[in-house]
Amino acid sequence: MSSSTPIRSPTVQSNSKMKKEESFLGKLGGTLVRKKKYKEVSDLHEEGKNAINSPLQPSSIDIHPEDTMLEENAERSMIDPTSKEDPKFKELLRVLIDWINNELEEDRIIVKDLEEDLYDGQVLQKLFEKLSGCKLNVAEVTQSEIGQKQKLQTVLEAVNELLRPNGWSIEWSVDSIHCKNLISIVYLLVGLAMHFQAPIRLPEHVSVQLVVVKKREGLLQSSHVTKELTTTTEMMMGRFERDAFDTLLDHAPDKLSVVKKSLITFVNKHLNKLNLEVTELETQFADGVYLVLLMGLLEDYFVPLHNFFLTPESVEQKVLNVSFAFELMQDGGLKKPKVRPEGTRIFSTVCLAHLIILK
Numbered sequence: 001m002s003s004s005t006p007i008r009s010p011t012v013q014s015n016s017k018m019k020k021e022e023s024f025l026g027k028l029g030g031t032l033v034r035k036k037k038y039k040e041v042s043d044l045h046e047e048g049k050n051a052i053n054s055p056l057q058p059s060s061i062d063i064h065p066e067d068t069m070l071e072e073n074a075e076r077s078m079i080d081p082t083s084k085e086d087p088k089f090k091e092l093l094r095v096l097i098d099w100i101n102n103e104l105e106e107d108r109i110i111v112k113d114l115e116e117d118l119y120d121g122q123v124l125q126k127l128f129e130k131l132s133g134c135k136l137n138v139a140e141v142t143q144s145e146i147g148q149k150q151k152l153q154t155v156l157e158a159v160n161e162l163l164r165p166n167g168w169s170i171e172w173s174v175d176s177i178h179c180k181n182l183i184s185i186v187y188l189l190v191g192l193a194m195h196f197q198a199p200i201r202l203p204e205h206v207s208v209q210l211v212v213v214k215k216r217e218g219l220l221q222s223s224h225v226t227k228e229l230t231t232t233t234e235m236m237m238g239r240f241e242r243d244a245f246d247t248l249l250d251h252a253p254d255k256l257s258v259v260k261k262s263l264i265t266f267v268n269k270h271l272n273k274l275n276l277e278v279t280e281l282e283t284q285f286a287d288g289v290y291l292v293l294l295m296g297l298l299e300d301y302f303v304p305l306h307n308f309f310l311t312p313e314s315v316e317q318k319v320l321n322v323s324f325a326f327e328l329m330q331d332g333g334l335k336k337p338k339v340r341p342e343g344t345r346i347f348s349t350v351c352l353a354h355l356i357i358l359k
Contacts, residue, residue, distance in 0.1 A: 210227055287317075
């Protein structure tokens, strides 16, 4: 019996081979397309970096790809690294952060980074409500980008209504704040601090260099622009009623030692009733204990010892003591001091004692 060998269909084999070749070419084509797109993005990113890091600009700027993906005629700005490291600019950021944290202490809000903590509008909403005393009709918590921008829109409209009639130049927008543009955020905070007469001392003459990137006819062009963030204290905080002590600090700081001696005499006149004596204001008043006790003596009441730290062991406890002393001053009819509880400079302590004497 003869066995027949099965005949394989050449057509099926040919089709199978063609499918394999098509599959291989498809994968190869997809890979080539992806590589091409990646190269286009990479080239555009490199073009942006080259436009910004021109030969006339020695510092190298850390550019993110999204900073160079611009539409035609669009522009984007970023801080020059040298400006970001400027001590006066860093001091301005620190003062603004301390101010926000002091204002929102009751809400248990702690700001550490202006760009990361303010872009969604939550902190700005709380800050504006605290400063203005007006409640905004916005959702308390918003996670989506649309919700965050809607909240920012409401907050900024309220801010602009207050500031624009007084001649303020609006240097911020919903998009710039939400994109974490630090300069826009600083402009906004400085404007609020000046309008609401914040009890802080902004560093004078702070300016930054911005790198501005524009897209014209498909090419990226860069330029450098100087932005002035603060001017003089008198121009920024001129609405404060400046007293003789402010004038002394500004024009005759060499006479500060004479004022200190007079203040020490006054302070000891009262603290001696508790068998306490002060020889150095800036060190012995730094932990807030003497401030609290002095307010009790001046107002003729006993301050319960459990309300403050009689022997503070940490910086936090010292700051809490000074903050408590500030509250006692305001309860006694004094204006809120123009210094921060954590301030350690000599004039801060002397200024506090001066406020007490005015009482």
